[in-house]
Amino acid sequence: MRVLIIGAGFAGAAAAYEFKRRFSADVTVIEQSRHAGGMLRTFQTKEGIPYEYGPRIVSVFRGSQDCLPWFRQFLDLQPRDVYQGTCLRPEYPAVPFPVDKPSLLKLPCGDQIAREWEALKGKPAVETNLKTYLESTIGPTLTSLAFAPFNLKFWGRRLEDIPADWGKLRRLERISDKGDYRLPSVAPHYYPKGGFNPLFDKLLNSASELRYGVSVQDISQTPGGGVTVRTDRDTLHADLVLSTAPIDKTLGLRFGELEWKGYRTEIEVIDKPKLGHAPDGVPFSWLYTPYADTQVCRTTDFGVIHHGNSYNQPSVLLKELPDDSVKMYPVWWEGEKFDRYLSEAAKIKGFLPIGRLGMYKYVTMDSTYGMVQRLCDDLSRYAESDHKGRLDVLKHVRGDWAN
Ligand SMILES: Cc1cc2nc3c(=O)[nH]c(=O)nc-3n(C[C@H](O)[C@H](O)[C@H](O)COP(=O)(O)OP(=O)(O)OC[C@H]3O[C@@H](n4cnc5c(N)ncnc54)[C@H](O)[C@@H]3O)c2cc1C
Known part of the structure; x- marks a missing residue:
């Protein structure tokens, strides 16, 4: 099996290692920069x-x-x-984050926060939007100190414009009672x-060929089977292409650019x-x-x-x-657009987007490792499937918020 992997970041390098180990694949890795590691590089x-x-x-x-x-x-x-800690105002001392009750009560606004908690006791959460959700679970003072300005600064969004589900998913309402500072x-x-750099030498050792300074431009179905990859240097063919490059760019931005925060x-x-x-x-x-x-x-x-x-x-x-020009965090409001890209990817049999850019998902190393293992486990199901079946496999490989 000839496998072409786009990107020598953690997802690409781990996939190169696992495809060689599990399938004895003949793996070529293409990386646009001059070195391996992607985000996970020690400088x-x-x-x-x-x-x-x-x-x-x-x-x-x-x-x-x-x-x-x-x-x-x-x-x-x-x-x-x-x-992890948070300093809620420049003049306040740093407290653990997620915040805990004993530390909060010592802050200058501690009495106010305690009065609000007392008033909220036994009342249900109001799930109109993230602002009402947080105000009805942790109180207005903590909402305005810990969440409203941060969301505006980092996500460029007011709490009113974010669904309550976002907060529930990330369990933003958590306040520990007894100082369990290691939450979450x-x-x-x-x-x-x-x-981290030695990891990449070891993982990429399994590749037959490693090409740096080559950027993939687009991906298409090869008539008669397999996948064609056009780079800024040449055109390549493989049975399978695992792409850790941004899914929107490899599919020609046909539905527009996916938004990132960073x-x-x-x-x-x-x-x-x-x-x-x-x-x-x-x-x-x-x-x-x-x-x-x-x-x-x-x-x-x-x-x-x-x-x-x-x-x-x-x-x-x-x-x-x-700085939004740096692609670090995908945003929830692009969900529908991403789904269209994933469906388009499933139309090209043998094209498998993975990793944080390929799957437009915030993944840590453990969840990236999980993604690569699911891809290996599901490969024979993918090979036997039509478009819908392949899309189901890609969704399973991507996983949900919890993984
Ligand atoms: C800010 C931040 C902090 C994080 N902190 C942690 C943490 O503390 N712990 C943890 O477990 N995880 C953390 N992660 C997640 C971790 O970085 C990822 O799990 C992992 O590094 C993702 O690897 P990747 O290969 O998917 O993506 P990347 O590392 O981005 O690799 C993609 C590679 O593809 C190459 N590429 C892109 N486009 C092309 C193209 N067209 N042609 C050729 N090559 C291309 C890029 O140059 C890059 O080398 C963090 C992530 C971010 C963004």
């Missing part, structure tokens, strides 16, 4: 200090625990405490010793934890700043992630400033 400052641009920890957020032994074949995973990340977290970064070298601590003394690995007084929406302390809780050596503090 270095000019002083040689490592940091990541987007992804930062291996964890089981939504996928299955199976991914941990799989990762351990390639990486030395070191456990880390990863707590109760799963253990890991940082690989030496960073951020650009600013870095600073620091040598001790800078973002405050949870009440149990663990420093925050990253901190949300929802208020409008700053453009920064989140700041990550890579020292805590790379070296542990009480590090004192040079490390990187990275600030994220919203």
Whole structure:
């Protein structure tokens, strides 16, 4: 089986490894940039200090625990405490996020928040939109401090314009009673010793051919079977094409461009934890700043992630400033347009979009691993199916919000 994989990010590299292992496929990988890794690349400052641009920890957020032994074949995973914090106003101290009652009650607005909770007791949630949902579950003060300005800053949307389902899906109403600061990340977290880059050398070792600096332009059905891929250099044919490139672009933007949200970064070298601590003394690995007084929406302390809780050596503090030209987070309001693209992809037998760009889905490493495994498991069903059956397989590979 000749398999062409577009993109040498984590989805493409993991698929190259698994297609070789499970099907003895003859795999060629094409990558538009000069190196592998995609989003999951460990960079270095000019002083040689490592940091990541987007992804930062291996964890089981939504996928299955199976991914941990799989990762351990390639990486030395070191456990880390990863707590997230939020500073609700510039003059307030940082508190854990999701917020917990004891920390909130100590804030200057704590009494007001407590009065609102008391008034809401026993009342049902109002699901007209995200604003009514949050105000009727966590109260108006917390809604306006933690969610309204952040949504405007990062998603460019008012809470009134977002459905309540979005909040329910992400369980935004969660407030822990007893200071369970590790919500929602109760799963253990890991940082690989030496960073993420060695993972790609090992996974891509299984490919017969690896071509860098080649960009795929479009994909079509080869008359008589198989898939044709036109790149900026030449035209290629394969039995199967797994594409981790943006699905809208590989299908010629025929239904228009899918919208993304993202951020650009600013870095600073620091040598001790800078973002405050949870009440149990663990420093925050990253901190949300929802208020409008700053453009920064989140700041990550890579020292805590790379070296542990009480590090004192040079490390990187990275600030994220919203920038929609960077494709990081797909948005819910493009769902219908994406469905049209997926149906179009299923018309080309042998064209399998995967990964975050191919499937227009926010996927962590564990859920990307799950996607690749589902694709391998479903491959014979896909081969025997008509358009509708292939579409069902692609939907199953994509998975739902929970995976
Ligand atoms: C901001 C952010 C933070 C994250 N944090 C975490 C985290 O802490 N933990 C976690 O588990 N996961 C995290 N993730 C998710 C993680 O990044 C993804 O699971 C994984 O890296 C996605 O890999 P991918 O191959 O699908 O996409 P990408 O990494 O984007 O790779 C796609 C590759 O395809 C190439 N490509 C694109 N178009 C073409 C083309 N036309 N021709 C040729 N090549 C092309 C690109 O150059 C790129 O190398 C985060 C993601 C983001 C965006």
